[in-house]
Amino acid sequence: MNFTREINRLTTGLLILLGIVALGATYWAVAGPDTILLRQDNPRRVQAEAQIHRGDIIDRNGTVVATSNINSDGSFTRQYLYPEMDSALGYASLRYGVGGAEAAFNTILRGDAPGQDFLTEFANGLMHRNQHGADIRLTFDLSIQQEAVKAMGTHKGSIVVLDIPTGQVLAMVSLPTYDPNTLDANWEALSQAPGKPFFNRTLQGAYQPGIALQTPLMAAALLANYPLGAPIDQATQSIKIGDVTIQCVTTPPSDVLTLQQAYAYGCPYPFAKMVKELGVETIQSGFNTFQLEHPPTLAGYVSTPLTQTTDISHFLFGTKDFTDNALGQGTITVSPLEMAVIAGAIFNDGNAPMPYSLLQIRQPDDTAWINDKTSYAPMPMLTANSARQMQTLMEAAVKNGAAQAASQAELTIGGHAALAYVGNTAQSWFIGFVSSGSNQGATIAVILEDTHDASLAAQIGGEVLAAVHTYQLTTTPLPKGGA
Incomplete structure (x- = not known):
């Protein structure tokens, strides 16, 4: 009896052991190889x-x-x-x-x-x-990308170009960059390079907007029916924010300017005056129309800034002196892509295009392209009337203002040239658009980190917009998903 019981126990134990062995064999035959392969230290993973x-x-x-x-x-x-x-x-x-x-x-x-x-x-x-x-x-256009890189030369900064009204990214340049063909050999040096070549300035850049923020301020003025044509005495005087003295981007022909002329020449005093007169709630409402607290990005791209953008949904309220923020020299930061989208909203009659970069997919051993099905609906930011007034103001800035260097013969270009002060240095902005008629065109944002010459940023922007017109807008723009 005891002998039989021991035999049964031994048999049961052997069966359990055999079951464990069988389960283990099944695991390593089915799932185990993939588990090992996924280990970071497994050379087979690199080989695979x-x-x-x-x-x-x-x-x-x-x-x-x-x-x-x-x-x-x-x-x-x-x-x-x-x-x-x-x-x-x-x-x-x-x-x-x-x-x-x-x-x-x-x-x-x-x-x-x-x-x-x-x-x-x-x-x-x-x-x-x-x-x-x-x-x-x-959506990238090699010809436009080449022209953008050529125009940037050796400058540090970024250019981004959006097709309007689709939102397709035609060009995206961030300099300095790196050669991905030699990445493995140069990784350590690139990782420590002072110019941060791995940092995508277009998407990750958190730049001081400075006078470039006059564009949302003009939207606030339009929203409040502020008089754009009233003369302002001593309009060219400089203002001081902290340790920084801000003056006109370019010298106007007169000390008496209207607000729309001050916008064209990038003069800060009339805007500081307007901010004080309109007050915090009205300025906040104008800024909210541009969704500055929700900067756009490109799906799937790394886009976390080095310094997180401040939540500015209520940045003015409770601030002792909100002029710093309202004039772009406070805690607000923006990316070049964000500024290009703002320009897009203005050119697209108030509807901001949502940027994207994937058109089509083609499976292996197939000749047919399949359209990407993702939908990118535009975001309303301005009324059509306000947007068209802003278009007129930006076109005037290119004809006679600080952005005059962006002018190109026989092209309708609007833009705004600006300076932003960062410590003891200044950075140059240009945002603008080129029109091919019937609400078709493109917008651009240019940021130069190593110069205080805003006219150079405008010149670069104009050259790239002319290239866009040559390579893209003279043909039928591709619809969502391509042709």
Whole structure:
């Protein structure tokens, strides 16, 4: 009896052990390899990544700007074909991961996103075929991007160009940048470089707006029916904010100016006077129309600023002296993309375009492009009447004001040139638009970190807008999803 009981116990124990072994074998046969492969310290992971045929990145006009070349051992090397596209595309590195557009659309480019049918996926696994990602067609225009980089020269800063009314990002430049083809070899030096080449200034930049904030202030004036044409004595006098003395961006022909003339020449005193007269609630309402507390971004791109943007939904209330903030020399910071969207709202009769960069996807071994289905509805910011008045003011600033360097023969360009003071240095802004008629056009934001010459920012902006007109607006703009 006892012997039989012991035999039963031993049998039960052996069965349990065999069950554990079977479960373990099943786990390591099915899930275990992937678990090990996902470990950061597993060299097989790098080898497996190298076997993935990453999809091509193509500009809006069909030019391949990034591709994957196969090596003799069956692995792939990522190649970036145009250096002007570097800051927009980012990088894909076996050692350091992905950044920029490569990060935003990583699952598509790797082939992780659904799209293939079951039989294809099964056959690929059975035949041990390389994982093959899809190609993507982006909104970037190589020609415009090249012109923007050329116009920037050696300056540090950013340019972003949006198609209106679609919101498609035509160009996105952040300088200094890096060569993604040599990223692995130069990573350590790039990580410590004083110019912060990995920092995407267009999306992550948290810049002092300075006089560039006069554009939302003019919206507040229009909202309050403030007299734009009333003469203001001693309008060119400088004002002092903290330790900074702010003066007109360019010298007007007279000391007596209207508010709309002060806007054209970038003079701060008339706006300081207006801020005091209108008061905190009216100014706050004007700023709220531009959604400054909710800056736009590009889906999937890294866009967290070095210093988080202050929540300004009620930034004026309770402030002892709110003039600093209202005149752009306080705690408010903006990104170049945000300023381009504000210009877009003005040009688009009050409706701010939502920026995006993905047009289409093409699956491996397929010739058909599939439109991206994501919807990007515009955001109302201004009334059409106020927006059109702002268009007129910006066009006047290009004809006779501080933004005159942006003028291009036979083109309708509006803009605003501004300075922002950061410590003992100044940065130069230009925001503007070019029209091709019938509410079609493009907007731009330019920020130069290393010069106090706002006319240079305007000149660069004008040159790029002329290139946009040449390369993009003389043809039918691509609709959402491309052609």
